[in-house]
Amino acid sequence: MIDFIAAVPVHEHFRWLDWVVLFSYLGFCTWIGHRLSGKQSTIKDFFLAGRSLPWPAVSGSIIATEISAVTFIGVPGAVFAANGNFTYLQWAIGSIIARCIVGVYFVRAFYEHEIFSPYDFIANRLGKSAKTITTLLFMVGSVLGQSVRVLVPALVLRTVTPFDMVESILVISVFGVLWTWMGGMTTVIWTDVIQFGMFLFAGILALVWITISLPEGFPQFLQIAGEAGKFELWRWMPGVGSEQGMVEWVRDTEFTMWTALLAMPFQNLAAYGTDQLNAQRMFCCRNASDATKAIIFSGVGQIATLVMLMVGAGLFAYYSVYPPDAGTAAEFAKDTDLVFAVWITTVLPAGLTGLLLAGAFAAAISSLDSALAALSQTSISLWYHGREKDMPDEKKLVFISRMTVLGWAVFLAGMTVVLYQLKESANIQLLSLAFGMVSYTYGSLLAIFLLALWRIPAKTAALWVGLVLSVLMTTWVRGDIFVVAGEGDWFKEHRLQMTYAWLYPINFAITFLCGFLWRKSEPRDPSLK
Template structure:
């Protein structure tokens, strides 16, 4: 690691610090007024849809795609099948844009949870806020971890120090100007990401030769099998495999409906638009993110070819064998010229900070709304004390998120741990997305179907428990805490991909709520 870090010069560090200072100054200049919580959380509902769309893409892509996707392709059995998931993603964005956005814009709300609470009551609103908070801490901690990997590669610092630096910058950016600063700094990171990815793509494919890259990736020997690392479609029906066509068209629309229709991280951006027409355009045009995914898959193929033609040093080869996520950061630091490597690292770092400050703003808003209630916020939204409380919540949530990232990093660095960061990030939110999406469906149909708050709670608990039983995270926690016996129970669980739990837990929560309402009529709720 130190061998790589030594090649990151003082000039590169100057570029990193200069870029961060410039981004901070621009964010400060564009912050606007922050007198009310509407200003702080929604940017005064006056932001252009193109900026909002770019912000959605920047948050979605983040350093996770920038580092995790090329690393996944470089891995011996890696390929382009991750691109299939874009099918479900695009389908969901159109549904959110053309169906959910008009509904959300009927009333002055700050989040989808305000809508659910208005239809189903404050108890449901508090429940979905808890679910969102849990999913956000789990999911965003992976994105922080990814950038900590980049910083660790270029600095040689320990993972904990890198995470704390990211958290500090995120707090400063969020407190500085609320969502207006968050969105405009996201747009800057979006631009740097595209430039950095494009430079890497052109450099790798032109130096290695287009024909060489394609040939070297098309005939890779893995054991007795020859694989094509650039294949896109996988029609495997094995439920344990995540990146398949069937997952893409069946499971991933559920994941993306939850991500863009119920997750405040993305929904908060939609609410920053002046009109529902602008919000619709922002979410639909954010489908452009799939082009960036394709770009980073191409970078991964280029990296595989590069290191076939230019074998890594002994230290680098050992590092890549342990964790392929270090491949792209190492290539950036050891191959690109001084200054340019600093700019790309700065962009990746800033992108992680922008993802983190986005979730801090979302967590602060939903916590405030859940505690005080929508009516109170409407009546006291112009009170400056509410903005002060929002800022305090930002700091509190930053501490929680940084702590979770540090815990996750210890598990990630453990020998034999799962190094697939893309899968890890999506798996983290699979615990909560299904129940939240089911609650949204109930809210949308509250006058047509029987439902029960008790049933929603029971369905949510069953869904989270089912996810925890099948997935490996709880067993890793048992192992970390020294409960080896409980950890060994992982070998008795059924093998099914986390991706299928998006639809499974959606239907489990939905049907449990309906079932309890029918079996115990006294618990049924009606909407007037």
């Protein structure tokens, strides 16, 4: 256990038994999904599961989608890193606030009419053009955000197997398409429930294994991690000795109570209330009351985040007692994101390695199939909106939906390669990459939804202006396009200094104010609901 790599390539530690366990688990999930899929004869069955699913299953699906492989792999790596700690958990406050608001206020609006997405609701209130804008926003945000969630397990697969990056992305994408094709949202939700259970089991097993591996067990884990500051949770002000003033620190620091209370509620309102990836699940419930229970009770998923934070602290304690070889230590110093995957592959016995890595792939495929279903539904809805008379029969429409799933899978795979280049060029941690990507769209998406909810008749031009200004603002802060183009050094000298978390409320305010101040003067269209 102590001689954990000994100059042997990591992928050579992934043995034939691990392959058997990994693919047996994925095969089992595929079989379960097929058995539970039911008959998918209509588009309502395919995208809304016939609005017949029990709320606990929907709640579990929301948790599984939210967690993703970014939590399973990225969170332990963030805690293991120098100066890493539990401050990420502060953001759970914004998440819980947002879930309650969505459950109490947004869900009621969703069930006013027979609709498939928040963008249908926006169309009813603000017109077709507003639906087009928000659907495109969702598509862009989903491609950016979900590409990160495909990237994480692909990085793991590339590390622990002989597969290259493209082959790793292909394997994950194939399973995502297969699970979505089998039974639409019914299969997606029930397999998500299994993934959540597997994810939690894998995290707890890893934590137990780490603590019993230490000579003095759990007390030693607490001592080593505690002395290194890994359990620091609340952060209201700069640390002792910091050269930053309070304003600069609040502006620039990612995980603080200020971002948790003032910025992340906007991010989570957009994520749970306006992002079809999560909202689609609430549409699968039997009624608004069940949907409210599903979204509010999904807050218990923060327990899984806490488990993975503990795993990260445990890994720090483990490698403090059993130091890695010089080459691996150098890799960890450069990029800690894969430390958990390396530990799983090089420390655990054959079979358990495959089982725990199955947790990472389960979380990834769970997020991917959810994204594919949501992207397919919004694409079909946007294409036929206002042309309902041209819609084919239900059987052909289900076929078209499945082909749309495949098309989006190919596009997501290509975008994942681009994000891989971005991560390698800028050395961005996975957590920051995942949250940062959606900062381009979430503020504007939430603003337009609330304009619709509060019946403020914003002009279409105002929404476009707000959207463009928000994207420019995000580009000024993040500059991802400059990094990909090889101009990262130039951008660092000219960027607006600010953590991306503040982009959520800022971009919301920009778009909302544009829509509020630039309203339609003509009488409201009576066809809008």
